[in-house]
Amino acid sequence: MSHPLLDWADASLPAMLHDIEHLVRVESPSADHAAVARSADAVGEVGERRLGFAPERIVVDGCTHLRWHLGSPEPDVPRVLLLAHHDTVWPIGSLETHPFSIQDGVIRGPGCFDMLTGLVMAVHVMAQVGHLPDAAVTLLVTGDEELGSPSSRELIEQEAEGCVAALVLEASGDGGAIKIGRKGTSNYTVAITGRAAHAGLEPEKGLNATVELAHQVAAVVGFADASLGTTVTPTVAQSGTTVNTVPAHSSFEVDVRALTSAEQERVDAAFRTLASATGARIAVHGGINRPPLEVAATEGVWRRARAVASELGLDLPDAIVVGGASDGNFTAGIGVPTLDGLGAVGGGAHADHEHAMVDDIPNRTALLAGLIRDLLGVDRAR
Structure with missing residues (x-):
């Protein structure tokens, strides 16, 4: 005999697919505040x-976030925070090349996997849980997660404070694996100032910022520690103006990932010790962004x-630890028990083959509903 939550989730699937399509068809690149606002309207x-009621609309630094609260308003009741985001990495116009579709049980379209399916699941689960006289559930939907949550971090941490748990509706790992660990992230810009000169007539009078950049890239790569899972990856680099000019300026970006706060702090301290190898001036900008989950x-x-x-009679794959960060890093960073990757099963986040599997949506949705009820001590048979 099937469980009532599974029956409910199966019956809700057509409505969830309708809502997923509605959201995917409203493009929401993170840096486009107008697009994110339109997406917030759709959400x-x-x-x-x-x-049955509209969300609270919260605009911070031009970015639109949404919040629903269900249950008791009393501050001392048990509360669960559901975390989702409605921004995506896909630029306006992506629907023309990656149109929404559902074929052979596979959903395709910009953001369907990361993470609009999980967002829709959260909304339907809140509706299923309904009013709780002695507990509460909050759904916070942010609009800048893909940028590192610069305008929503404080809001996330405020909402998570005192919660029984934070449940993050980010997409699952391979095969539906839930994520029990994420590396913390740090981002740096190393800016170098040298001195320009004619590369043919008097290069000796210049101070080559590109040469200094090469020294600094080699230095920061050495901050990594593979044995501890710490990666230090130079990414975007810029230098020079013309082919016959000794470059006076250069810079490069660095992505750092670490499994522990201690490693993040070690690498951060190392960046502050960078010294010039050629006499050029070095300036380091940035620092720790998200703490580890x-x-x-x-x-x-x-x-x-x-x-x-x-x-529920469901088989869960082994949980995993991943390098990518999410807003769950923030909730865990303030001491709130956090579980991530509870959203869609599929793959291809940020890639042309992004997709979510239809058949997995009911089971994942029933699991989320049952977990919320378990955490709040509410009867799970409903």
Whole structure:
């Protein structure tokens, strides 16, 4: 005999697919505030239709975030935070080359996997949970996650404070794996100032910023520690003006990922010690962005998720630790038990083959509903 939550999720699938299509068809590149605002309108329409009331609209530094609160307003009741984002990495016009479709049980379209399917799941689960007289659920939908959440971090941490758990509707790992760890992220710009000169007539009078850049790139790569999972990756580099001019300026960006806060701090300190090899001036900008989502912050919620899955008759794949960061890093960073990767099963995040699997949506949605009820001590049979 099937579980009532599975029956509910199966019956809700057509409505969820309708809502996913509605959101995918509204493009939302993170840096385009007008596009993100239009996307927020669409998310608000979906949520109001399913929950019966409009979200609180929060605009910070031009970026639009949404918040729904269900249940008791009392501050001392148990509360779960659901985290999602509605911005994507896809530029305006992507729907022309990557149109929305559902064929052979596969959803395609910009942002369907990362993470509009998970967002729709969260809305429907909140509707299923309904009003809770002695508990509460908050759904926070941010609009700048793909940029590192510069305008929403404070809001995320405020909403997470005091919660029983934060559940992140980011897409799953391969095969539906839930994410019990994420590396922390740090971002740096190393700016170099040399001195220009004619490359043919008097190069000796110049101070070559490109040569200094080469020295600095080699230095920062040495900050990595593969044995601890710490990566230090130079990415974008710029230097010079013309082919016959000794470059006076150069710069490069660096992406750092680490499994522990101690490693993030070690690498950060190392960046502050960079010294010129040629006499050029060195300036380091940036620093730690997201703290790690350490496994210790997820173990308790992960055990409960497995117990709920067992009760529902679902098989969960082994959980994984990944290099990519999410807003779950922030909630874990302030000590809130956090579980990530509860959203869509599929693949191709940020890539041409982005897709989500239709058949997995009901089971994942039922799991989320059951886990919320378990965390809040609410009857899971509904």
